[in-house]
Amino acid sequence: VRHIIFRVAITPILLLATSFVIFSLLTLTPGSPETALAGGRHLDAATLQALRARYHLDAPFMTQYVGWLWRALHGDFGDSISQQATVASTVGPRLVPTLQLVSLAVAIVLVLGVGAGVLAAVRRGGVDRLLSGAALVASAVPSFVVALLLISIFGVDLGWFPVIGIGGDSSTFGWDRLHHLILPSIALAIAAVALVMRTTRSGMIRALGSEFVDTMRSRGLPESTVIGRYALRHAALPVVTITGLVAGYMLAGAVIVEYAFGLNGIGALLVTAVQQKDFALVQAIGLLLVVAFLAINLVVDLLYGVIDPRVRTAADR
Amino acid sequence: VITAAPTRFDVLPRDHFVLRSAITRRQALAGTGAGALALFLAACGGGANRGGPSGAATTAQTVAAGGGKEVDVVNWGLSSDIVAFDPVQAWDYATSPVVIQSLDTLVRLGKDGVTVEPNIASDWKQESPTSYVYTIRDGVKFHDGTALTADDVAYSLNRHLDPSIGSLLSTFFVNVATIAANGNVVTVDLKKPDAVWKYVPTFTPGAIVSKANVEATLKSGKKPGTPETPVIGSGPFKFVSWNRGQSVELERFDGYWNKDRPLKVKKLVFRPVADSDTMASALLSGDLQGTFQLDGRATKPLANNPDVQVVSGPSLNFRYLGFNVAKAPFDDPRVRQALSLALDRQGILDNAYGGQGRLWNSPILQEQWLFAPDVFKSGYDALTGYDRDLEKAKALITEAGAGGKTGSLVVSSTEEQAIGLAVQAAAESIGLKLDIQKVSGDQQAQLLNTENPQRDYDAFVYNFGSDVPDPSEAIDVSFLSTNPISNYSVFRDPATDDLLNQQAAAGDGPQRADLLTKAQARIGDQHVWVPLYQINTLLALSSKLGGYQIKPLWYWDSWAADLSGT
Numbered sequence: 015v016r017h018i019i020f021r022v023a024i025t026p027i028l029l030l031a032t033s034f035v036i037f038s039l040l041t042l043t044p045g046s047p048e049t050a051l052a053g054g055r056h057l058d059a060a061t062l063q064a065l066r067a068r069y070h071l072d073a074p075f076m077t078q079y080v081g082w083l084w085r086a087l088h089g090d091f092g093d094s095i096s097q098q099a100t101v102a103s104t105v106g107p108r109l110v111p112t113l114q115l116v117s118l119a120v121a122i123v124l125v126l127g128v129g130a131g132v133l134a135a136v137r138r139g140g141v142d143r144l145l146s147g148a149a150l151v152a153s154a155v156p157s158f159v160v161a162l163l164l165i166s167i168f169g170v171d172l173g174w175f176p177v178i179g180i181g182g183d184s185s186t187f188g189w190d191r192l193h194h195l196i197l198p199s200i201a202l203a204i205a206a207v208a209l210v211m212r213t214t215r216s217g218m219i220r221a222l223g224s225e226f227v228d229t230m231r232s233r234g235l236p237e238s239t240v241i242g243r244y245a246l247r248h249a250a251l252p253v254v255t256i257t258g259l260v261a262g263y264m265l266a267g268a269v270i271v272e273y274a275f276g277l278n279g280i281g282a283l284l285v286t287a288v289q290q291k292d293f294a295l296v297q298a299i300g301l302l303l304v305v306a307f308l309a310i311n312l313v314v315d316l317l318y319g320v321i322d323p324r325v326r327t328a329a330d331r
Numbered sequence: 332v333i334t335a336a337p338t339r340f341d342v343l344p345r346d347h348f349v350l351r352s353a354i355t356r357r358q359a360l361a362g363t364g365a366g367a368l369a370l371f372l373a374a375c376g377g378g379a380n381r382g383g384p385s386g387a388a389t390t391a392q393t394v395a396a397g398g399g400k401e402v403d404v405v406n407w408g409l410s411s412d413i414v415a416f417d418p419v420q421a422w423d424y425a426t427s428p429v430v431i432q433s434l435d436t437l438v439r440l441g442k443d444g445v446t447v448e449p450n451i452a453s454d455w456k457q458e459s460p461t462s463y464v465y466t467i468r469d470g471v472k473f474h475d476g477t478a479l480t481a482d483d484v485a486y487s488l489n490r491h492l493d494p495s496i497g498s499l500l501s502t503f504f505v506n507v508a509t510i511a512a513n514g515n516v517v518t519v520d521l522k523k524p525d526a527v528w529k530y531v532p533t534f535t536p537g538a539i540v541s542k543a544n545v546e547a548t549l550k551s552g553k554k555p556g557t558p559e560t561p562v563i564g565s566g567p568f569k570f571v572s573w574n575r576g577q578s579v580e581l582e583r584f585d586g587y588w589n590k591d592r593p594l595k596v597k598k599l600v601f602r603p604v605a606d607s608d609t610m611a612s613a614l615l616s617g618d619l620q621g622t623f624q625l626d627g628r629a630t631k632p633l634a635n636n637p638d639v640q641v642v643s644g645p646s647l648n649f650r651y652l653g654f655n656v657a658k659a660p661f662d663d664p665r666v667r668q669a670l671s672l673a674l675d676r677q678g679i680l681d682n683a684y685g686g687q688g689r690l691w692n693s694p695i696l697q698e699q700w701l702f703a704p705d706v707f708k709s710g711y712d713a714l715t716g717y718d719r720d721l722e723k724a725k726a727l728i729t730e731a732g733a734g735g736k737t738g739s740l741v742v743s744s745t746e747e748q749a750i751g752l753a754v755q756a757a758a759e760s761i762g763l764k765l766d767i768q769k770v771s772g773d774q775q776a777q778l779l780n781t782e783n784p785q786r787d788y789d790a791f792v793y794n795f796g797s798d799v800p801d802p803s804e805a806i807d808v809s810f811l812s813t814n815p816i817s818n819y820s821v822f823r824d825p826a827t828d829d830l831l832n833q834q835a836a837a838g839d840g841p842q843r844a845d846l847l848t849k850a851q852a853r854i855g856d857q858h859v860w861v862p863l864y865q866i867n868t869l870l871a872l873s874s875k876l877g878g879y880q881i882k883p884l885w886y887w888d889s890w891a892a893d894l895s896g897t
Binding site for chain 1: 414415420494497498499554557574575576577603604605606609610615616617618
């Protein structure tokens with residue numbers, strides 16, 4: 015419990031440091047945001063000057079940063095230059111597709127990855143070789159290639175799935191949304207499925223060969239209980255760790271899949287924001303990603319305690 | 332796969348490079364898929380449908396005649412999301428075409444794409460070189476049912492003059508003194524004659540919004556043009572919803588005043604799809620029914636597909652190789668001419684844009700020869716020396732002592748990279764060494780639109796898209812020394828300035844055409860640019876739709892009102 019309190023306590027310091035680094039890096043990159051506004055067309059000098067003043071771009075670096083920080087602490091994350099709207103109203107709608115995409119991908123990773131891993135470990139032989147071979151291929155193919163293949167086969171040729179957008183009008187998650195997100199989440203998940211499958215497989219093989227499993231079997235516990243309740247639990251720690259890492263990676267890496275499927279999530283927005291030097295927007299998304307990473311780590315830590323009681327007591331000592 | 336030498340930025344460009352190179356791989360891989368043979372054949376058969384340099388590609392073609400049938404929903408692909416539902420921010424290629432379906436403009440370009448015809452103004456005339464009078468049509472209703480008045484018109488136009496609003500279109504109003512309503516008449520007085528003005532109210536600067544609605548939004552402390560506070564117009568389609576990043580939905584406005592344009596599309600949904608190849612897939616799968624924003628090369632998989640038609644016509648957009656004439660090595664006209672002579676421009680067009688365009692030698696396009704066309708024609712015919720001549724090019728380099736000189740070449744999109752590589756190879760063949768700098772579209776805009784007189788590049792590949800049919804726009808913006816930001820070449824020539832200033836004051840006629848062609852010749856003689864090619868406007872449309880005749884300035888046109896089912 016204590017280390018969790020510590021984690022939460024240092025979060026604001028981490029965020030402050032991150033925001034300063036983001037701001038500095040963005041200032042160092044070449045170009046100016048106001049020119050990006052017209053989509054590459056020319057603007058006259060007077061309009062440029064007016065835009066610069068409106069977005070505080072004429073102030074020196076530290077004044078800009080402190081001004082941003084002050085407003086952010088009061089809940090005002092500023093105006094996005096590239097989107098011509100407040101950051102708050104811009105980020106929300108773009109976060110939804112990414113969160114849903116990543117959640118669905120993590121679900122696929124857990125179900126398929128753990129399922130295939132357990133199956134390979136229990137059956138061994140031909141099944142194991144087949145699954146391991148498939149995992150090797152899956153982990154070697156980049157997500158955009160998977161995306162293009164899925165679009166070409168299941169979207170264009172067979173016409174089973176839509177190839178662009180997230181469907182539906184609101185942030186609710188219904189069948190239509192699921193239908194739109196299945197192909198993208200498979201594309202995003204497939205390499206991670208392979209990773210989790212191999213981790214599960216090796217953990218399970220080790221657990222199934224260990225003495226405590228022999229003991230349980232000798233006491234006559236049914237094989238399903240041995241595998242499901244004991245061996246799997248034993249193998250779960252590295253799987254949880256890997257899945258947590260993968261989920262964080264997916265949040266940041268979803269942009270490629272978002273791009274291929276025209277999903278326009280937070281990743282695509284971040285890329286636009288960085289290219290247009292949209293300070294306020296980059297800050298907000300950057301900090302959101304940091305919070306998401308911290309939250310995922312926290313969840314993983316908590317799960318450690320649930321899975322293995324020894325972690326709980328060790329942490330409290 | 333294109334590998335531009337020093338890649339300075341690792342972030343994904345707007346026009347995603349990795350995905351694009353993968354598409355060729357997809358076409359190769361497609362041989363294993365179920366219906367892949369068709370896709371493969373379509374990809375290979377694209378050659379037959381190519382618009383050659385002098386072929387059908389340059390003549391306007393009507394889309395398969397619309398059958399006049401009603402259509403429930405049309406999903407339309409845009410290359411990016413809109414930034415606002417408000418004309419003061421409508422200047423990119425997504426916001427403008429969306430807003431223009433919903434808002435009426437004061438006047439409108441006719442079917443020929445150049446004649447200014449009545450719209451909200453039932454009549455208009457130029458009373459003096461600096462005074463334009465518009466009579467506002469009776470009985471026009473906004474989407475909320477209120478009547479459109481001359482007051483709304485004056486208010487809408489005056490918004491572009493208000494610096495606190497920061498209109499992106501304010502540049503079109505620099506010569507405007509006052510805009511005032513009186514009864515059912517709106518008068519626009521200019522500070523000095525402006526040849527371009529008559530076209531300005533034909534597109535988003537002339538879009539009419541409800542004054543009462545904008546004022547109510549402002550009064551509640553909100554900003555007009557957000558998904559919650561869209562402006563209200565009187566055009567063929569009314570705003571339904573805007574889900575940021577996902578879709579903008581419009582529906583047919585049954586109270587539309589213009590009964591000569593019966594509306595057949597009930598619902599129009601715009602969807603942003605950044606990648607051109609994804610857009611092509613979405614057209615094949617039926618997720619989209621049309622788009623104007625396919626890359627020339629992305630049309631190939633669509634050729635010979637029975638469900639999708641690709642129609643092309645001329646655009647007012649051309650590609651060019653620009654030089655920074657203030658810096659070595661391109662401060663010497665001989666070096667610029669040498670590189671121009673070393674280029675295989677037809678090869679570049681075929682390779683970089685799938686042949687979807689035509690070679691053109693001037694910043695004034697043929698579609699812009701609106702008056703005294705014979706003067707423009709003889710001026711254009713006098714521009715010579717664009718044929719490839721390696722021997723002469725090498726001789727010029729030797730004469731200039733430029734052998735072994737180096738320079739940088741800025742490119743952005745995949746198309747520009749392809750052009751850049753060809754330019755690099757041509758430069759090498761005459762003994763110049765060019766380093767390609769690949770940047771994102773936004774970074775390119777920032778590099779070029781700088782107030783820094785030094786400018787951090789030696790050459791660049793770029794495009795110019797005119798906003799109006801008038802012949803002067805590209806030449807004015809790019810070569811007047813009084814436009815220090817948009818004069819990317821740092822070209823300072825008093826004689827050219829004089830010619831351009833004189834033509835702006837002259838009325839349309841042989842004299843103005845003569846001044847423009849003289850300026851064009853001066854710029855050509857000094858090889859400030861190498862004009863490359865004019866691209867085609869490409870419309871990819873479901874075979875179930877028709878009725879729209881391509882206009883060069885599609886992004887300013889309410890084309891959706893013409894679409895119908897076949």
